[in-house]
Amino acid sequence: MRPLTARLTGHGFQQRRIGLWQRLERVGEVTRATDDESAHGRRLHLEVALPGWGLAAEATLVFIERYVRRGDGWELTGYKYDYHREPRPSGRKAHHWHDGIVHAHCVDSRWPGAASHFRDVPVDLLEAAGDFEALHLRGDIDCSGLFPLA
Numbered sequence: 001m002r003p004l005t006a007r008l009t010g011h012g013f014q015q016r017r018i019g020l021w022q023r024l025e026r027v028g029e030v031t032r033a034t035d036d037e038s039a040h041g042r043r044l045h046l047e048v049a050l051p052g053w054g055l056a057a058e059a060t061l062v063f064i065e066r067y068v069r070r071g072d073g074w075e076l077t078g079y080k081y082d083y084h085r086e087p088r089p090s091g092r093k094a095h096h097w098h099d100g101i102v103h104a105h106c107v108d109s110r111w112p113g114a115a116s117h118f119r120d121v122p123v124d125l126l127e128a129a130g131d132f133e134a135l136h137l138r139g140d141i142d143c144s145g146l147f148p149l150a
Helices: 010-024 125-138
Strands: 029-038 041-050 059-070 073-085 092-098 101-107 116-119
Touching (some): 010 029, 010 073, 041 073, 041 125, 059 125
Antiparallel strands (some): 029 041, 073 092, 092 101, 101 116
């Protein structure tokens, strides 16, 4: 699978974190925006509380991207973008790419114990955020119409 973002320099990585933080603040309160580097690679982790700013939490958005060093930059190698209705477990939708597999998770608000993996297409963090924002405005999570992961 091809990465969804161009290879990032160290400076570009910082710009991505700050730019995403600013865009996500339009959705809710960004409560975490970290960038961790280790011998295994680099991880960008952002969390957003909906609605945030001292109001009771209705949902939490969690965005994690994993990168490895390639030449003089950082290349995206996986992501986990999650929407959790609060209080948990009240429903969940997620877009994941790890171990070479792109898939979705969906936990219907009406049947929180019936978690499953579903087929998905590669998405960018901001596409996932838009999906989650629309889902939040609709209310309950409905998993109908999704196809099981083979």
